[in-house]
Amino acid sequence: MTPDPKPTTRSRRARSRFHTESIDCAPTAPKVVVETMRETEFEKRRGISRIEIREGYVQVHVAGLQEPLMPSRLAILQAIRDAEISLDFLKLTTNGLSFLVTADQSGAVQATLEGQAPELSVRQDRRVVMVHAVNMRDEEGLIARIVAAAIASGAQLEHVGDMHDRMLIVTDGPGATLVSQAIRSRLGVEA
């Protein structure tokens, strides 16, 4: 209660209270129960917290571009921009580039690049496996362990990326399940 309810009728029940406040109250309020200090989740637990699979992407590969390569790549990217298509996971490949777009943009990408890309392949049903781990760069070796597990799964990986709180792995539908299972078993992540 806020104050002792006997002399103060408007006293209310405190819904939550810091442990230290209880300790402060204890000497003058004998009915305050002070437990031993509980662990408080000040910081998130380290390591992998969850694995999520996002569906609905297609992987676009453009190959066979003419030298010099960068102007050829820029021409492709300009066409994509002019078509107002957002892309993710851009990678520069030996003779072209690859990227990911949402499945609803698949037709637009093909229509845009038809005739412009010497070799164009659009791989349907791509998924992004997201491995969540807070401040993952502080966890020494964690990024490499996740990638090792994903490769060892035998899935055909098309892309790996990272950001502060997750790893992103692009693969096909069956591959996403394999990657997820391999990371869970090799890194001891609870289901």
Place this chain on the structure above:
Amino acid sequence: MKFGGTSVSSPEARMLAALRVVSAKEQGFSPVVVVSAIGRRGMPYATDTLVNLLREIDPNVDPEARELDLIVACGEIISTVIFAHTLKTLGYPAAAFRGGQAGIRTDGTYNNARIVGINPISLRRALEEGKIPVVCGFQGVFVSGDGAPGGELTTLGRGGSDTTGAALGAALKAAAVEIFTDVEGVKTADPDFVPSASTLRKVSYDEVAEIAHLGAKVLHPRAAEIAMKFDIPLWVKSTFSDDEGTEIINLEKVPGRRTTGVTHTGKLVYLQFDFLGAPELHRVELETRVYEMMARYSLNLYMMNLSPTGIGFAVPRDQYPTVEDLLDGLVIPLGTDGNRAIYLFQIGTIPSREAETQLQLLASLGEIRTVRLDLTEGCTMVSLIGNEVLQQPGVFHRVLTVLHEAQIPVLQTSDSELSLSCLLPESELNRAVRLIHDTFELADVS
């Protein structure tokens, strides 16, 4: 109020920091101060100097993690006592506390402990007595429950002092947590490269965390994470300027697409592995082994790349000697009977003495397949940070065009929801940061 190493590095700096504390007190607040060790690398009581006292005895014998924590914590203890005394000389009663004395309890991971609980009763008492508590950043105590008196001193690892500041703010239900440093807040770029870089007035926790993830030092995300969880206003300010600084807030409070700034990592070495000669099964095994090795030696990987014929990644230049020791001349035999192959890793086109020796030793065993690693030294990574950066059509095109027009070669790219990064020659770093900053008109961002 947390003061970093540069804010307490000299008597003059400490006096400025102390006057900020006094000013808060005079405004009616009850400040609690957290300080880092005095100064940076090379200074007498800086963390690195203290660690070197052990390493200099015999560089081949690694200090134990527990003893490392004990010696490193001395830096903050010295700083705390000096800062408390400085306040006293200004006529303000103060009391110095070690992390454990301030009630900071951690798990038992030496060198990288996590705060699990805080009982700030001694700080409350000091405040009630009108004193300004000054607490050692970066440290706590692990109580194992096996009856060891006093518990074990632990340090919090990267971002430790910022984390101490935020956690104490949460435990004490502070009006705000202020992280004082030598810059005016979170900038749109490194002002050494871009003098016109502006100070962001508000930035989200996720953006700050991504900046730290990409190698820049502003505020450690651990501190921001705690402040966001307990809904405590968190500010980054300069000890040496009256600029209002940057407030770190939840992403939900600043929704929408925007570009926030340009950041860069330190020096990197980019490695590309060619597994062209290996059958699929062997390639998977070789790639897995390489990454497992990188994990075992705690190597920090950037710009990871997969292709049908190989893999690639960048490592910080100071970690490259370890990579070279591990990989150059590495032999991995795989398969059985007809499917058997011996793979020899070779860095560069000309085999090193190690690789040649291995080749001679293995010659009698049959065919040796060489896995070549192409090395690109002198790289760095420049990143554009922002919320939903890539949902803006044409952002990649814009960045690559401006770099191409300036004849800055881009060796590889990577991206996430919050960033877009380019690997490029270190010699072009300054120019690349300025060009991207100007292209996105970040000097006008606030």
